Amino acid sequence: MSYEEAKRPHSLEANDESQTEEPQPKVSRKTLVEGDMAHRINEIQMRMQKKKEMLRKLNLAKTYRTKWETQDLGxxxxxxxxxxxxALEDLRGRLKEGIIGDSGQSELTLKTLMNNLGIDPELVRLNEEEDSFIT
Structure with missing residues (x-):
């Protein structure tokens, strides 16, 4: 044993040997990193799709709100x-001319006309007693 070897502590030699005998992984680091990156990219793409869909829905809701404001709707x-x-008064007038002139039947009321057309009298504010509309 030389003088240099004798000066070196024995505990260091044991540590040096253990560090050189590390077991090698079966899968390379590059493969692990690529797999992890691919997984992360896939997750990010899925999150982006969800965010884009939410943004599309929000823009659609915004469009409807601005387009159909309640004041405008009223x-x-x-x-x-x-x-x-x-239109109902005009139609009744035209039908009256044809009905009274041809067969002499009784007067056509707005209620009868609207019932035949399937129109709810309340929607157009019909006053049934006076056979006219409430304005």
Whole structure:
């Protein structure tokens, strides 16, 4: 044994040997990292799809809210009601001319006309007693 070898403590030699005898993994680190990365990429892509779908739904809800505001909807409902009332009165007038002139039958009421057409009298605000519309 040389002088250099004698100066070295024996405990270090034992540690050196144990470090060099590490068991090698059966799967390389590169394969593990690639597999882990592929899994993480897949998870992130799935999260992105969910976020995109949620964003699409939120944009759709926003569009409907801005397009069909309740104030506008009320105004449109009133407009529809007025047009419907006018159309029913016009139709009754045209039918009256044909019915009275041809067969002499009794007068056609708005209620009868609307029942035949399947229109709910309450929707167009029919006053049945006066046979006219409430405006």
């Amino acid at each position: 105004a449109l409902t009133d407009q529809w009601r007025e047009v419907c009332q006018t």
